[in-house]
Structure formats: structure tokens, C-alpha cells
Amino acid sequence: MHSRNIPCLLVCGGQLVVFKPWIGCLLFALTGCAQQDHTQQTIRPVNVVRITSQETNNDRPYPGEVRPRYETVLSFRVAGKVVFRSVEIGDKVKKGQILVRLDPSDYRLAKQNVEAQLIAAKAEREYSRDDLERYRALYAENTVSQPELDRRETLYIGSEQKVAALEAQLGQVGNQLTYTDLEADRDGVVTGLEVETGQVLAAGQPIVKIAQLDEKEIPIDIPEHRIADIGLRQEVSVSLWAGGDRRFKARVREIAAAADPLSRTYRAKVTLLEGQEDARFGMTATVWIPANTPAHLGVPLSAVFTPQNRPGQACVWLIDEYSATVKAIPIQIIATLPEQRLAVSGLTVGQLVVSTGGNRLREGQSVRIPQSVRPSMDGDGAASGEASL
Numbered sequence: 001m002h003s004r005n006i007p008c009l010l011v012c013g014g015q016l017v018v019f020k021p022w023i024g025c026l027l028f029a030l031t032g033c034a035q036q037d038h039t040q041q042t043i044r045p046v047n048v049v050r051i052t053s054q055e056t057n058n059d060r061p062y063p064g065e066v067r068p069r070y071e072t073v074l075s076f077r078v079a080g081k082v083v084f085r086s087v088e089i090g091d092k093v094k095k096g097q098i099l100v101r102l103d104p105s106d107y108r109l110a111k112q113n114v115e116a117q118l119i120a121a122k123a124e125r126e127y128s129r130d131d132l133e134r135y136r137a138l139y140a141e142n143t144v145s146q147p148e149l150d151r152r153e154t155l156y157i158g159s160e161q162k163v164a165a166l167e168a169q170l171g172q173v174g175n176q177l178t179y180t181d182l183e184a185d186r187d188g189v190v191t192g193l194e195v196e197t198g199q200v201l202a203a204g205q206p207i208v209k210i211a212q213l214d215e216k217e218i219p220i221d222i223p224e225h226r227i228a229d230i231g232l233r234q235e236v237s238v239s240l241w242a243g244g245d246r247r248f249k250a251r252v253r254e255i256a257a258a259a260d261p262l263s264r265t266y267r268a269k270v271t272l273l274e275g276q277e278d279a280r281f282g283m284t285a286t287v288w289i290p291a292n293t294p295a296h297l298g299v300p301l302s303a304v305f306t307p308q309n310r311p312g313q314a315c316v317w318l319i320d321e322y323s324a325t326v327k328a329i330p331i332q333i334i335a336t337l338p339e340q341r342l343a344v345s346g347l348t349v350g351q352l353v354v355s356t357g358g359n360r361l362r363e364g365q366s367v368r369i370p371q372s373v374r375p376s377m378d379g380d381g382a383a384s385g386e387a388s389l
Helices: 021-042 105-140 146-178 224-229 374-378
Strands: 008-012 015-019 047-050 053-065 071-075 080-085 098-102 181-183 188-193 206-211 216-223 235-240 247-255 265-272 284-300 315-320 325-330 332-337 341-345 352-356
Touching: 071 188, 098 206, 105 146, 216 224, 216 247, 216 284, 224 265, 224 284, 235 265, 284 332, 284 352
Parallel strands: none
Antiparallel strands: 008 015, 047 352, 053 216, 053 284, 071 206, 080 098, 098 181, 188 206, 216 265, 235 247, 235 284, 247 265, 284 341, 315 325, 315 352, 332 341
């Protein structure tokens, strides 16, 4: 009974401490639990990635709109009143098809007038020719003088030139009559229409706009600092907003020689090589131009974190493969890569970093490396991580 109350002695900091036996048991139990919890919390399982060097092939996007390469604005070469229109916007037309017609009455009357004048001129020319032949015979008999013969020759030449002038005028009036029909100059689709039946038009007034369907292009604007990434006849790819992730082959056809004075960008035109049926005029498109940058080291986005004591500084957990501990290494982010990766500097090829599971790690903490990586640690150090970039 009394032995249970024997006090226990403990030397702490050079002093002798006396405490009850039950307190010593409690302290020993708590110390053991704390050591056990610390051991369990120290080793954490993580996923790792082996750092490798690679070319960063970025496709830079440039927005644009699908447009026809050849688009013609048609207009009448004569004035008149519209009496017929056969097309609407969006209609496909064939070469030679009549699109709009003017009232031809005035031009038909003008043609008849010139035709009548031409008939009279030809009759006058025939009379002048016969008269000249008679005077030549009389002159040979010394019946008429030389001035009288010259006068008849002059009259004949004048009548002959009058016929030639009226024939030319008749051809001109005939052309004006044919100009009352506006015909399509090529196969295509109507993209603009600025006329209604009954409207009076002036010569040269824009009427119909026709776009050629067999060649489509996408104009884009290139910033000054990116103009070196693009060249004439360069192969690029094009995606449509309505077509999802599908890409079509294209080629750079034209690059402006000077920058736009307002936007300070260079206008480039990209011709589609495929997907003509899918790309309709006016569709939103994106031109993807390859931009080969120097080789960088890539890491997963999940491997990058920012320490609390260094806000704004990106870091990764570097693994010491011999001691299986981690160390925070500062890095610099250079560019964004596909598949949620980052191009960084500050690491070297062959290093092993934590890809996932590092959100609760601390400096110098031991980690459990995946089994697939451990053989490389026991051998000659060859890279065999479960993922690499």
C-alpha cells in the first residue's frame, strides 16, 4: 500500500525533480504516442516525375474570319430602271446567268434610230460612187474640169466615212442594249444585293456582290514582336469555332509589307487547303502558327507551389533519391505548355521532383517514392520515373 506512493526522482536541466509515480506513467505514455505520431507523419507517399529536356513547340492562336479570296462587286454599265431581279442573298449562281435586268426600251429605240441613219448613209454613198464614176468618164472626154471631178471624189469620201461612223455608233448602241442585262462573271454565291425591282440606277452603281467558292482565306493580324514567327507559304493549321478541335491544313499566302498605322499589326492572309465545305463565309476561325522556342524543362502544373514565407516565388519539391527527403527549389516559369504543363528554369535534366502529394510536405521531410522509381535509385541512377516531360 505504501510502496505505491514512493516518489520518483528525475534530473532535468541539472536539477532534481520529484513527482508522483502516476504522473511519470502519464508522461511516458504521452511521450511514446508523440514519437509514434511523429514517425507516422514524417514519411508521406508522393508521385514523382523525372525532368527531361524537350523542344517547346507552341502553336500561337490568331483569331480571324473566313472570307472569299475573290469577291466581285457587279454593276451596270448603263443607267436605267430595274424591271427584273432573279437572285437573293445566299443564292448560288453560274457564269453567264442573268441576275438583274434594266428596261431596254430606250436603248432599243436608240438602236433603231442609228440603223435608219445607217441605211440612208449607205444609199447616199452608193449615189456618190455612181456620180463619181460618171464624172470620171466625162473628165476623160474633156467634158468637165478637174475641180468638178475633185468635188465629186470629196463627196464620195465623205459619204463613205459617214457610213463607217454610223456603223461604229450602231455597235456602241447595240452594246448598251446588251448592258441592260447584268450577268454573273463567274460561278459563286451572292453575298450582297443592293437593288430592288422598280429602282432607277446610275451607271457604275454597286448592285450585286458575288464571292467565289473554290478558294477561301482567313485574314489575321500579327503583332510586331511576332512577325518573325511567320513566313510566306508557311504551312499552318486552322480551326473553326463551330468545328470544335478539328484542324484544317492552310498556307500563308500574303503578308503586308508595312504595319497598320493604327493597330501596329501586320495583316496576313491564310488560304485554306482543305475543309472548303465546312468553312462557310463569316465563320469565326483561329489560325494556329507554330512558334519553335528553345528547349526548356517542363514540369506538371501540380508540381509548382508557392511557399508561405516567400509569396510570389514559384517552387517545386526536389527529391534526394538517396535519403528520400525533399527540398524546396525556387524556379522561374517561362511559358505555358499543353496538357497542364509549364516550361521552367532552375532545374537540371535527370532530377526527380514531386508531381502530386506535395501540398503538406515540409523542408527535409521523408517521402515514400513509388516502387517503379526505386530500382533506378538502387542501380546506376538511370531515369525510370513513372512520368517524365
